[in-house]
Amino acid sequence: MRRETQHAVLFLLGGALVRIAADETFLRYVRPAQRWWLIGAGVVMIGLAVVATVRDVRGRTVPGADGHDHRTGPSPWLLVLPVLVVALVAPPALGADAVARQPTTAPADLAAPALPPGPAELGIGEAVARSIDGTLGDGRDLTVTGFLAHRDGDVVVARLTISCCAADARPHTVRLRGPGLQGAAALPVDTWVRVRGTVVAQAAKDNRWSPDLEVAELTVVAPPDDPYEL
Amino acid sequence: MTTTERPARLNSLHVFAGLLVVALVLRSTITEALAAPVVRTVATVFVAICVQALPFLVLGVLVSGAIAAFVSPAALRRVLPRRPGAAVPVAGLAGLALPGCECASVPVARRLIGQGVPEAAALAFLLAAPAVNPVVLVATAVAFPGEPGMVLARAAGSLATACVMGWLWQRAGRAEWIAARVRSPAHAGSGRWAVFAESARHDLVSAGGLLVVGALVAAVLSVLVPTSWTVGLADRWLLAVLVMAVLAVVLALCSEADAFVAASLSALPLVPRLVFLVVGPAVDVKLVALQAGTFGRGFAARFAPATFVVAVLCGVAAGVLTLGVR
Numbered sequence: 182m183r184r185e186t187q188h189a190v191l192f193l194l195g196g197a198l199v200r201i202a203a204d205e206t207f208l209r210y211v212r213p214a215q216r217w218w219l220i221g222a223g224v225v226m227i228g229l230a231v232v233a234t235v236r237d238v239r240g241r242t243v244p245g246a247d248g249h250d251h252r253t254g255p256s257p258w259l260l261v262l263p264v265l266v267v268a269l270v271a272p273p274a275l276g277a278d279a280v281a282r283q284p285t286t287a288p289a290d291l292a293a294p295a296l297p298p299g300p301a302e303l304g305i306g307e308a309v310a311r312s313i314d315g316t317l318g319d320g321r322d323l324t325v326t327g328f329l330a331h332r333d334g335d336v337v338v339a340r341l342t343i344s345c346c347a348a349d350a351r352p353h354t355v356r357l358r359g360p361g362l363q364g365a366a367a368l369p370v371d372t373w374v375r376v377r378g379t380v381v382a383q384a385a386k387d388n389r390w391s392p393d394l395e396v397a398e399l400t401v402v403a404p405p406d407d408p409y410e411l
Numbered sequence: 412m413t414t415t416e417r418p419a420r421l422n423s424l425h426v427f428a429g430l431l432v433v434a435l436v437l438r439s440t441i442t443e444a445l446a447a448p449v450v451r452t453v454a455t456v457f458v459a460i461c462v463q464a465l466p467f468l469v470l471g472v473l474v475s476g477a478i479a480a481f482v483s484p485a486a487l488r489r490v491l492p493r494r495p496g497a498a499v500p501v502a503g504l505a506g507l508a509l510p511g512c513e514c515a516s517v518p519v520a521r522r523l524i525g526q527g528v529p530e531a532a533a534l535a536f537l538l539a540a541p542a543v544n545p546v547v548l549v550a551t552a553v554a555f556p557g558e559p560g561m562v563l564a565r566a567a568g569s570l571a572t573a574c575v576m577g578w579l580w581q582r583a584g585r586a587e588w589i590a591a592r593v594r595s596p597a598h599a600g601s602g603r604w605a606v607f608a609e610s611a612r613h614d615l616v617s618a619g620g621l622l623v624v625g626a627l628v629a630a631v632l633s634v635l636v637p638t639s640w641t642v643g644l645a646d647r648w649l650l651a652v653l654v655m656a657v658l659a660v661v662l663a664l665c666s667e668a669d670a671f672v673a674a675s676l677s678a679l680p681l682v683p684r685l686v687f688l689v690v691g692p693a694v695d696v697k698l699v700a701l702q703a704g705t706f707g708r709g710f711a712a713r714f715a716p717a718t719f720v721v722a723v724l725c726g727v728a729a730g731v732l733t734l735g736v737r
Contacts, residue, residue, distance in 0.1 A: 182423045183422050183423045183424055185424050186422075186423040186424045186426075186427045187612075187616045189424065189427060190427070190616070191612070191615065191616060191619075194465075194619070198462070198465060198466075201462065207462065209455065209458075209459075210455070210458050210459035210462045210463065211459060211462055211463050215462075215463070215466070218466040219462065219465075219466060221466065221469075222465050222466035222468075222469040222470075225469050225473065226469065226615065229608060229611055229612040229615065230612070232608050232612075233608065233609065233612050236605070236608075236609075256617060256619075256620030256621050256623075256624070256704055257616045257617065257619070257620045258620065259619075259620035259621070259623040259624055260616070260619050260620050260623060261427070261430065262623050262627070263457075263458060263461040263462075263623060263626075265434050266454060266457065266458055267458060268434075269434060269435075269438050269441055269442065270441065270442055270445050270454060272445070272451055272454035272455040272457075272458055273451060273455065274455065275452060275455050275456070277448075278448035278449060278451065278452045279452050282452070282634065284642055286675035286676055286677070287674075287675055287676075287677035287678070288675075289554075289671075289674065289675075343668075344550075344554075344667070344668040344671040344672075345463055345664075345665045345667050345668030346459040346460060346462065346463035346665065346668070347455055347456055347459035348456050348459050348460050348463070348629065348630070348633060348662070348663070348664060348665075348668075349664050349665070349668040349669070349671060349672050351671075351672065351675045
């Protein structure tokens with residue numbers, strides 16, 4: 182690959198990183214804390230590309246008088262791929278397909294303080310963890326927010342938990358039950374909903390870490406900026 | 412690619428510009444082709460791995476550029492013990508100082524060899540740095556709050572893998588397995604800062620493309636080979652060790668995140684999950700792609716399988732010694 186092309190690709194890749202970190206797009210892929218890492222990396226890439234271009238134009242660099250850098254091989258071409266995928270498609274956050282594809286896994290060991298009695302609004306990961314350790318209890322009035330997914334014939338409200346990037350996503354789900362289920366079953370998967378109902382935490386023990394929720398009220402909501410839970 | 416100097420001939424810049432135009436024109440077709448849920452899942456995981464790993468790669472090439480420009484071979488020789496056998500564990504422990512995941516350590520290890528560090532020591536650093544640094548060990552402690560032994564076992568297993576591979580290379584490794592370009596000094600330039608900028612840029616462009624290959628393979632495999640493999644392995648200890656070792660290779664998780672995935676597979680015994688943590692930072696598809704491009708295919712074809720076997724054995728040994736058979 183010619184040096185000019187390498188510089189152009191590097192410049193675009195740096196630009197793509199800064200671009201997705203400039204708004205909320207990067208939250209589809211990584212944790213919020215990584216924003217400044219992305220901006221820093223993008224700026225360094227752009228800087229290296231600009232410095233090399235300026236030096237080439239001034240004739241300060243030596244390698245290959247024909248303008249080629251023979252030592253890099255064909256691989257720099259592949260850097261174009263993430264640029265194109267981000268610029269053209271910007272794939273959405275993982276959703277119902279990823280949930281259906283993976284078995285649910287155990288929640289993190291919370292060791293959280295007991296919940297005060299009465300209605301509660303929890304993240305789905307926390308609701309699952311509290312169902313397992315017994316701090317949620319049966320019959321409580323619980324509200325959760327997540328996207329709809331189908332699994333093994335059940336309708337579930339799901340959130341994916343990520344620690345670093347979407348590649349390490351683990352699904353946590355609450356299974357919907359009761360007459361209110363009809364409304365949820367009619368909606369397409371990946372619809373974001375806020376569901377209030379009565380929790381059956383016991384169910385989590387036999388249903389692969391997925392407690393049941395007898396639906397009382399279901400509202401379609403806008404997707405949050407950060408679709409994942411930590 | 413052309414070798415002519417006549418400006419009229421097609422060169423990579425023209426191809427690149429043409430590619431961008433075609434992509435823009437066909438944008439809606441491409442988006443439609445990617446609309447199937449499984450393809451979108453692969454695309455998201457692919458972009459996620461790239462986006463997550465690129466800042467670490469940038470950190471790695473900045474360190475490697477700094478080594479090329481500001482650290483003389485003589486200074487490195489003074490720091491490391493003279494005998495290569497003793498230099499291996501020292502280089503492994505030096506990995507504590509690079510708080511990144513595996514992508515950062517490949518360009519750094521390459522420059523260390525370029526600056527005359529014994530190969531065995533540089534390879535020990537390559538294997539140890541992503542696994543024994545403080546960020547990764549703290550993440551492991553957070554992921555396994557009830558099992559402090561996991562942190563110790565992980566550090567011991569990874570350090571042992573690095574040292575064994577270093578000593579193995581010293582006994583059986585041949586210099587010609589590593590591509591000759593690795594040993595060539597950094598680009599000549601008109602000053603240290605020029606050497607720094609050009610080395611960092613060159614390493615970034617050549618390693619970045621390989622990272623993309625690795626990310627693509629890992630994204631496809633992670634969808635084809637889901638974690639449902641692990642269902643039903645609770646009572647089969649040995650099989651669980653093997654499956655978790657293979658999963659570590661194909662999932663190519665960042666070493667700062669793999670402990671959380673291992674913790675979530677709570678139906679499995681503890682030692683197989685430890686093996687997952689020891690193998691992952693030492694050998695996975697993204698790392699093999701990076702090594703093949705950086706050190707040569709002949710190197711990766713020998714080094715990766717050997718590392719896999721050594722990492723599994725060291726992981727099992729460290730696990731059984733610190734945690735027992737569970």
